[in-house]
Amino acid sequence: MNVELKDLAPLLLKKERAGGNIDPAILTDILREGKDKNARRKAMVELAASHPVLSDRNMLFRNHSERYNFGLKKVHHYIKVVREQNITDKDDQQFLYSALGEPLPIDVHRAMFIPTLENQADEEQQKKWLPLARNFKITGAYAQTELGHGSNVQGIETVATYDKEKQEFIINSPTLTSRKWWPGGLGKTATHAIVHARLFLDGKNVGIQAFLVQLRSLENHQPLAGIEVGDIGPKVGFNAVDNGYCAFHNVRIPRDQMMMRYAKVLPDGTFIQPKSDKFVYLTMVQVRAYLIIKCGHVLGQTTAITTRFSAARVQGRKPNNKGEFQVLDYQNQQNALFPYIALSYAAFFSGRNMIAMHDAALDIIKSGKGSFEDKLAELHAVSSGLKAWLAENVSNGVEALRRLCGGHGFSNSSNIGHIFAETVGATTYEGTFDVLVQQHARYLAKVLVSSPNADNSSTGFLARAKFFADPSLRCKAQKPEDFLNFNVMREAFEARATRAIIRAAKELQATKNDLNKCMVLLTRASVAHAEYMLFASFVEGVESVPAGPTREAVAVLCGLFGLWLINKTLGDFREDNYISSEQAEFVRRQLVALLPIVRKNAVLLTDAWDFTDFELNSAIGRYDGDMYRALVKRAADEPLNKSQVPESYEAYLKPLIQSDL
């Protein structure tokens, strides 16, 4: 080899791009929803990248306290920039905020506290509190989860008692486990919190309600009397956030600080039952839909880093002294990496579908025309199942991709460890896996036994349940290439999902709806349906790409995705020999046969996300492949390198070296 490795790396990446035959700009338009939106996004990213504080990326040199304090500094400057530059568009604000590189102490204030005021406060309350919150005159937390209860909201122990005389609620934490635990921003930042508590009126339990409680003085930030509040300590991720705890000791708040848009308490203590709130469901669906798209983005970032590294890195001699293999040459590397490139696209297309379905439902509700209850139930169930599946598999994917970068992946200079730490929490928040898959699968079982609507995009195939469940049904593939036919594959996903749903429905019946006895089967049904939807959304996505080589490349990626899913759970697809032993071998062969075809455009397919180097923040994932200089440069930033001799040398190392202890 005549070229030095450090110079070879950029050349290899260039060569890889030159070898492709697609136009990534076509895909960028799709993934970033148009040129204009993407240009605005990139302008905001550039604004952060050129700001002395907002451009900071030294978070992993810091401990939790330091990250929190620097986090507040970022918050301060973010708000300052938004005001000074008059950034009023919500998308623009979000683009800038996302460019800050990590979750921050006001995440929950933005994403939960303000929306709760918007959705659950009545008009008068909104008039009073919203301007304060929006202008950061108060900062808020969302205090639902307690030390003893998370998923089971009905188990919340915090108590609110109404004092008719004074027209006040008295908030109390009656037990150790009733203290609020986990809310982001609660520990050190929030001046106020939305507090969920069980309300008692004249000794009568009227259920869990939401209250606005002031926690800290607006003068000096000291906790108010009766408030015990603090940070719960470091976590796997979110270390710039002060996830906190809070206990209430007879804290009194005025009657008008219960969220009164739906349920109400009149001055005399009369309780007004809330009407059922369809918007709450829609908000949950929307939050999940964006989380699904975010899963696509996260995998887009990580596959971009890993693919570039794999292309630019050489390791291992080729036979006959022909130099070294690019890591991307290795069959195992392709086999592990490419499905996640595919999954990033699948997640994006599914999220896009979810948002479209949400918006359509919202239109129906707003217009007052047509029934939306069914649509709402569907959206809620389907978004649960997709979120559960994607949070698990995208987190696992990020970690798998990190390992594909070997030692350099283990270093924080790759940034993949950071991406993982800030992603994997999604397996828990907004609903844990077990809870979500049950909601999803129970819905599917219900649709199965009702009369499924064949036109429905997510469950329409259940109208043909008998056909799919017929044990004599056989997959029609005659040769490996037949598994590139989307109709052949779609039928496989439909048959497999139908059978899993039927199996779960039967078990529900047999156990008289003893959910706990059916969980494993319900989970299998949810997973089977989520994978069907991901594949189906991907196929639709392919069709949205303009015809030409770019669409063809995305179609191949979609084929690879389907084959990967089938191969992962081959046992399911082989049920009743729907896929025969011979066809299983076709699946495996075709999967491997696609690898070199995907490889041709692998770098361009990940370039298409159009993440900037600043966003990726990865020495090994640079667009130009100049990774070795970047790694050396990044190591020089490590604070330990500020002095040649470490500060603990005199005290601890020198005595060992120079004398017996």
Added chain:
Amino acid sequence: MNVELKDLAPLLLKKERAGGNIDPAILTDILREGKDKNARRKAMVELAASHPVLSDRNMLFRNHSERYNFGLKKVHHYIKVVREQNITDKDDQQFLYSALGEPLPIDVHRAMFIPTLENQADEEQQKKWLPLARNFKITGAYAQTELGHGSNVQGIETVATYDKEKQEFIINSPTLTSRKWWPGGLGKTATHAIVHARLFLDGKNVGIQAFLVQLRSLENHQPLAGIEVGDIGPKVGFNAVDNGYCAFHNVRIPRDQMMMRYAKVLPDGTFIQPKSDKFVYLTMVQVRAYLIIKCGHVLGQTTAITTRFSAARVQGRKPNNKGEFQVLDYQNQQNALFPYIALSYAAFFSGRNMIAMHDAALDIIKSGKGSFEDKLAELHAVSSGLKAWLAENVSNGVEALRRLCGGHGFSNSSNIGHIFAETVGATTYEGTFDVLVQQHARYLAKVLVSSPNADNSSTGFLARAKFFADPSLRCKAQKPEDFLNFNVMREAFEARATRAIIRAAKELQATKNDLNKCMVLLTRASVAHAEYMLFASFVEGVESVPAGPTREAVAVLCGLFGLWLINKTLGDFREDNYISSEQAEFVRRQLVALLPIVRKNAVLLTDAWDFTDFELNSAIGRYDGDMYRALVKRAADEPLNKSQVPESYEAYLKPLIQSDL
């Protein structure tokens, strides 16, 4: 519920133990290799736990620099205690060292630098350097990996040139990518390093050799002339270790600082070829065997934490107002958790077998009687495959278990995130997955086409390859319970492994040994064989438990393990319908049917590892289940809670709250 949750948690854990019917002490004797050894272990753990510095467990409050400096402090006190208390037994030293709770800057000095001197230095060199190293008059790194090359050792770019006149080697880093990168302890601690470099004698390349190079002054710890050295920055794990970089600029060392036990350079520059070194292989096997056992320990720790938490935690109402479910009641929780309890045992039993095989080979070599070449090749291949499989699956298991603890798992108070970060590096170091599975599978393919010895414990079944490969062979299970029969299951693992190995061997032949075209199939063969060995070792392990209810419980765990593995890769086992569609359903049913049986003793099976609360360091994994008080107590330690108002309030938060920016 009349009992408060905080008091209920310990009661539930007690109840869980009372419901079991096994004696965990019987298992402790097995897992800890006898009462005496375990008593010594616990004495060392207690010594650390009661020491003001060694008992420190605040590592996750610190950043990398702080962790490194505190790490040196721990090292200092560890050595002091060993000397003052005259702890000379190697096991005792290791027990104490392991109780320090994290990898430390002298890990590599202990595990690689000293052993290299012992194994590769000649007698004279040993006499000079070993006392210095053992007494910490010098501290050493093991500098093989470079920025540009890791797995491909032959690609190392560092150069050593022999200067005949001065009888010195000149060590040089000719390129940016030739700088050493990653070695633990190299950045700030090591005074010396074993440096791997390509040796040139009279302009002739004689291959990679190992040299002892002084890096820093023993007077003031400053880097010597020509040495550029530093820390590579924070990582996913190992943040108390100064993984470092080093570049050499014409650094001269005397001739007698090349490791000369095998290869030699005479004063006149004559090169003496090394004899092949069988001990190097044996050392690698031993390192892997202990890594395999360590995988068992890590899962033992994590399953103990998760099982206790799942038993003590309630979440979710039972039907008919009968209180709340223990998390351990949930079918999904059992289905996800119990296989990892089983895997912890399987890893331990496999590691134990590996060590026995290693010791037997060593005896043969030492006695000079009998052939050991075959045994060495087998040990090397088989330990590669097991290490690859376990590093991946145990890391994934730890992370899966963390998620099973919900939000509390995400908090560092659970300690599972820390365990993961310090474990997952094993997927990369001591051989990455792709390299190891290839070595393993190529060996298996070779054995297949030679004449396999039926008595061989790891590959003997290949003597019956024809029988297992016969496509008309059918699994004999007639009903779900038949899958509890170890012979039925063992045959399934043998048939599946045989077929995978044949498939890979055929592909090697068809591609004329083009390894890269066979990697996916080689990987499948390696995985199939590793799982066969894990299951077979577990079955042997069951037989080593004294007859009675305890053995029965371990046998059930072994059955669950086998079923879990089969179900995970059902497609493999269904090849040629060896397992029919109906039998696949038996597997799934039997797996679920075992869950309540395993549950009966789940807590006791993890208690059996006998980890102390100090070792687990987990608020939610305490032996007594008093987790809520522990969580509150641990949060109080968080440095952010030292003041009510965070230090950044005045500068960044107050201006937002009290005035417009």
